[in-house]
Amino acid sequence: MMPATAPPRAAPGARERTATRIMFFIAGFGMAAWAPIIPYAKARSGADAALLGLLLLCLGIGSIVMMPFAGALAARFGCRSVFVAATLALCLGLPALATASGIAALALAILVFGASMGAIDVTANIQAIIVERAAGRAMMSGFHGLFSLGGMAGAGGMTLLLGAGLPPLPATLGVAAGILAALLFGAAGMLPYGGHSEGPVFALPRGVVLFIGLMCCLVFLTEGAVLDWSAVFLTAVRGVAPAYAGLGYAAFAATMTAGRLLGDRVVERHGRRRVIVTGSLCAAAGLVLTALVPSWPMALAGYALVGLGCSNVVPVLFTSVGRQTAMPEHVAVPAITTLGYAGILAGPAAIGFLARAASLQAAFLTVAALMLAVAAAGRMLRVPA
Secondary structure: OOOOOOOOOOOOOHHHHHHHHHHHHHHHHHHHHHHHHHHHHHHHHOOOHHHHHHHHHHHHHHHHHHHHHHHHHHHHHOHHHHHHHHHHHHHHHHHHHHHOOOHHHHHHHHHHHHHHHHHHHHHHHHHHHHHHHHHOOOOHHHHHHHHHHHHHHHHHHHHHHHHOOOOHHHHHHHHHHHHHHHHHHHHHHOOOOOOOOOOOOOOOOOHHHHHHHHHHHHHHHHHHHHHHHHHHHHHHOOOOOHHHOOHHHHHHHHHHHHHHHHHHHHHHHHOHHHHHHHHHHHHHHHHHHHHHOOOHHHHHHHHHHHHHHHOOHHHHHHHHHHHOOOOOHHHHHHHHHHHHHHHHHHHHHHHHHHHHHOOHHHHHHHHHHHHHHHHHHHHHOOOOO
């Protein structure tokens, strides 16, 4: 079979743009649908909190291991083939997560689920780069906004099904059916190619790709800090009742989703560099506000600023990867996505160590300093327009 390089055909159009949005929605929906069934998996396997933490690392490990292969497969067989295969694996993996009873079986199910999510993430971003480049206008923030909407729908839908009394297995089967319906609707617009097949299949990030990847790592680290530590901070430091501790992440997620859905117009008007710099400064200011002002409403406002500030930085960085020439996108996208996931995995643990050594406020201020570094790096980033 010949490599699936970009064929001499019409540039991606409206159908491909719609399919790209569906791909991101599926990615967010599938990832978030797993969160509500974690307590059921913990109870069924008998894992304690420490063992559960190790099991959850399998998701990130599966994703990171699969990402370079996903980029290579997309270049060889096309975005459509890889995305469809990964989504089918995801739909099989969700019921497996709902039924795995032993530690080994649950670890394997989480690894497969993570691998499918890694392939979905990489393939969706490769298609998004190609489609945005063909359109000649900013679209990446809107694509990532559909990931955020999918996450809200996945977590909310699974919670409603479980809250209605459905056991985990039929609930995950219902979610899988919804994912398959979305896949069927969008498959025709998924690209039968995945960029250029020239260049190495695997390569360490270098040059501007490494620079962009490290920036992504710091932004993802910040997002992971809010995801994993906002509730703890509100309850332990600001005295918020546990029932309301989720408001911090809700404020963050709401402004991030809104920022991404409006982001393409912002990028078109103000430019990519300004969006990176201003967004990073906004996120840093939000973390400082959260850490230093002794008021839980101000902490919520700070988390909202972090979400708004981070919302368009990563989409703009992915656009920049599509415009650089140091590495082909089927290698560059997995490289920066892997670095981003490394930030998500390592960041919350590092914050835990900082909080133990000093305080959670000091940990958040350290993350704020890292976002200032992203702002400085954004001023130096040079990629073709």
